[in-house]
Amino acid sequence: MxxxxxxxxxxxxxxxxxxxxxxxxxxxxxxxxxxxKIYHLSKYELDMVKEGEEDIKAGRVISQEQLDKEDLEWLSKQ
The missing domain is CATH 1.20.5 (Single alpha-helices involved in coiled-coils or other helix-helix interfaces)
Structure with a gap:
């Protein structure tokens, strides 16, 4: 909505x-x-939110567990 x-x-x-x-x-x-105190998003930030919403609708998502795993792998390569 x-x-x-x-x-x-x-x-x-x-x-x-x-x-x-x-x-x-x-x-x-x-x-x-x-x-x-209301934060107004920039055009870039609004575009990123819209892109994220489109990813969700298209099923391009991963679990928090998978994200944590990928973060650890990425950090270990640094």
Whole structure:
């Protein structure tokens, strides 16, 4: 689910919430999000994330165990 789809789904659910206590809790949670602390990815970083997502969809993945093994092999050659 994309960020936009998630936002729209949240918005749709919020429209039907009548519980003032719940709405206040949600507002407090949202106020804790400090815009200065949000990391914005560069174009290169976004491209790398997209490439990784494409690899996952195409099944080009390995287990953490296999990655650790490859790391050890690579480090032993250094």
């Amino acid at each position: 994309s960020s936009l789809e998630l936002k729209l789904e949240i918005f749709d659910k919020l429209k039907s919430v009548e519980d003032e206590s719940l709405l206040k809790k949600i507002m407090a949670l949202l106020k804790t999000v400090d815009e200065d």
